[in-house]
Amino acid sequence: MVLAALPMRAADDIQFQPTITAEDFATFSRIIAQGIYADPIQPARSSGLLHFDIGIGATLMKVDQNADYWKRSVPKDIIAHGGYVGVPRLIVAKGYGGGTISGTYAKISDTGIKIYGGALDMPIIRGGVAKPEISLRGVYTKLSGVDVYRLKTYGVEAFISKGFGPITPFAAVGRMKTDARGSVDSVNFTLKDKSSINRYSAGVRLSLFVPKIVLEATQAEQRSYSAKISVGW
Numbered sequence: 001m002v003l004a005a006l007p008m009r010a011a012d013d014i015q016f017q018p019t020i021t022a023e024d025f026a027t028f029s030r031i032i033a034q035g036i037y038a039d040p041i042q043p044a045r046s047s048g049l050l051h052f053d054i055g056i057g058a059t060l061m062k063v064d065q066n067a068d069y070w071k072r073s074v075p076k077d078i079i080a081h082g083g084y085v086g087v088p089r090l091i092v093a094k095g096y097g098g099g100t101i102s103g104t105y106a107k108i109s110d111t112g113i114k115i116y117g118g119a120l121d122m123p124i125i126r127g128g129v130a131k132p133e134i135s136l137r138g139v140y141t142k143l144s145g146v147d148v149y150r151l152k153t154y155g156v157e158a159f160i161s162k163g164f165g166p167i168t169p170f171a172a173v174g175r176m177k178t179d180a181r182g183s184v185d186s187v188n189f190t191l192k193d194k195s196s197i198n199r200y201s202a203g204v205r206l207s208l209f210v211p212k213i214v215l216e217a218t219q220a221e222q223r224s225y226s227a228k229i230s231v232g233w
Contacts, residue, residue, distance in 0.1 A: 029180035038117025043170035044159035051095030055230020117141030
């Protein structure tokens with residue numbers, strides 16, 4: 001998974017060909033939106049003011065390099081590893097006395113592409129020895145640094161999690177909205193797509209003595225996999 005998570009690289013950024021169709025653009029944008037989604041890769045939960053966590057995470061997306069949506073949207077020298085593109089990113093989370101606020105940042109190698117966003121976790125039912133924790137999470141993400149492409153994502157998810165010693169399994173269901181605009185000539189943003197996609201996620205968090213490790217799988221536009229290793233208290 002570490003090898004596959006090496007980021008996609010290109011001499012140039014995203015480039016839309018004149019032959020791209022609205023369907024190609026929509027498919028491309030929805031897949032990219034899922035890959036950059038500012039998921040902090042952890043169960044949504046309450047935390048105290050002293051809580052702080054920092055780590056490196058990555059999301060792997062399966063792409064079909066022979067499909068028109070891919071060939072008509074990126075340069076030929078884009079590198080995908082084993083049919084996957086990875087989006088590694090820095091993730092920071094901080095408790096605010098009830099829930100948790102988090103931020104993510106990523107820069108794709110050899111391009112001007114930057115990705116940043118944040119999430120806010122709000123507990124609905126606090127967990128205990130005999131009951132799980134139920135929380136809501138709101139997410140916002142923006143992709144910038146590409147002259148011919150604009151992409152924003154918004155999401156709301158409901159989480160349930162329950163700790164068993166150092167292991168915390170969790171699951172989530174929610175909705176992700178995307179707003180994408182593209183241009184063939186870098187002047188007129190004539191390619192547009194707005195979508196609303198269901199998200200279903202499941203994962204597990206393992207809290208060791210120093211590092212914390214989280215593994216997560218998500219089904220949205222397609223299947224994606226995420227992992228994170230972090231330190232904190």
